[in-house]
Amino acid sequence: MKSLLEIENIEKKYLTDSQKEVVAIKDLSLSIPKNKLSILLGETGCGKTSLLNIIAGLDSDFKGNIISNYGNLNIAFVFQHYTLFPWRNVINNIAFSLEIAGVKKSKRLKEAAELAKKVGLQGFEKNYPHELSGGMRQRVAIAQSLAKKPDLLLLDEPFGALDNITRTALQNMLIDVMQTEDITIIMITHNIEEGILLGDKIFILKSRPSKIIANYAVSMEYPRDKKSEDFVQIFKKISQALSTRVTDFMMRPF
Ligand SMILES: Nc1ncnc2c1ncn2[C@@H]1O[C@H](COP(=O)(O)OP(=O)(O)OP(=O)(O)O)[C@@H](O)[C@H]1O
Ligand SMILES: [Mg+2]
The missing domain is CATH 3.40.50.300 (P-loop containing nucleotide triphosphate hydrolases)
Structure with missing residues (x-):
């Protein structure tokens, strides 16, 4: 290849x-x-x-x-000093790029929920960044970048x-x-x-x-x-x- x-x-x-x-x-x-x-x-x-x-x-x-x-x-980039949107919960952070791309709400929420599961964040979908540990925030950052496929x-x-x-x-x-x-x-x-x-x-x-x-x-x-x-x-x-x-x-x- x-x-x-x-x-x-x-x-x-x-x-x-x-x-x-x-x-x-x-x-x-x-x-x-x-x-x-x-x-x-x-x-x-x-x-x-x-x-x-x-x-x-x-x-x-x-x-x-x-x-x-x-x-x-x-290309997606997870920065060394990454930032999440503090006013968005986990799902809406993950769904950000889909929202920008104009993906319908029901579809983007479904995709974001699947990604949250993939990175091990089930149960925390509604949490805001300040309610997460460093490791969890990093999971959100990675899921957010994967959402861009x-x-x-x-x-x-x-x-x-x-x-x-x-x-x-x-x-x-x-x-x-x-x-x-x-x-x-x-x-x-x-x-x-x-x-x-x-x-x-x-x-x-x-x-x-x-x-x-x-x-x-x-x-x-x-x-x-x-x-x-x-x-x-x-x-x-x-x-x-x-x-x-x-x-x-x-x-x-x-
Ligand atoms: N904006 C800048 N202005 C001047 N020098 C810079 C700038 N950004 C980086 N450098 C210099 O370029 C070199 C490489 O920096 P870089 O940030 O790419 O290193 P790094 O390998 O990512 O380091 P670290 O492991 O600490 O993140 C360093 O010597 C740094 O001081
Ligand atoms: Mg560096």
């Missing part, structure tokens, strides 16, 4: 308030496989959000090319702020979404374990300027066993890649 996106030679510069130029991304190329979950993994400040903004079309001030092999894509879902550290139990539940929810929807996902994390639990493909980014220094294809079945030999091996490789200086790493075969 053809890749969904070819991302070629991206260069992104920022100008700080004091007019200093920051090269956030340079010579970054990668290919996003269709109907798979790709992970972008790298330390803080290495340009992950900048890259996602570019892929989403939210930032057009960059050099390089983003080529879709499947025409115009319907996106070809491509971009997730910027969606589970970063959650406790381990909630995090595991949401990771499983995402695996379920991956397996039941016709969807491609790109997800940012700086948690190696999470990357291996979820990713079909893991891209390792190194900072300043950001580039891809390695990528791994993970073919283990879901749910993945953290204690399995394959898991431990790939964990070691990624930890090594992340802790090695770019120049050293590139000279070393692996």
Whole structure:
């Protein structure tokens, strides 16, 4: 199957308030496989959000090319600091994009209720965001983005702020979404374990300027066993890649 996106030679510069130029991304190329979950993994400040903004079309001030092999894509984005509409309850938050698209009320409420169930929010449909836990709010944000029936879902550290139990539940929810929807996902994390639990493909980014220094294809079945030999091996490789200086790493075969 053809890749969904070819991302070629991206260069992104920022100008700080004091007019200093920051090269956030340079010579970054990668290919996003269709109907798979790709992970972008790298330390803080290495340009992950900048890259996602570019892929989403939210930032057009960059050099390089983003080529879709499947025409115009319907893209949904769950932001690192996501926000829900505080005055809308769970169902009406989830149904937001359907409402904007002019979908009839009965139909959009039905679809939103199905999505609420899919992400494990049954019983909380009428709650308002301030009546939900952080994990529940994150579920709403994901259901809200799924309501758009996106070809491509971009997730910027969606589970970063959650406790381990909630995090595991949401990771499983995402695996379920991956397996039941016709969807491609790109997800940012700086948690190696999470990357291996979820990713079909893991891209390792190194900072300043950001580039891809390695990528791994993970073919283990879901749910993945953290204690399995394959898991431990790939964990070691990624930890090594992340802790090695770019120049050293590139000279070393692996
Ligand atoms: N608007 C901006 N103006 C100037 N510099 C910026 C701006 N946005 C990002 N940068 C710089 O670009 C680099 C990449 O930032 P980015 O937010 O993409 O990193 P990140 O990998 O998402 O980090 P984190 O894991 O902390 O979210 C950083 O060095 C950051 O300081
Ligand atoms: Mg970020």
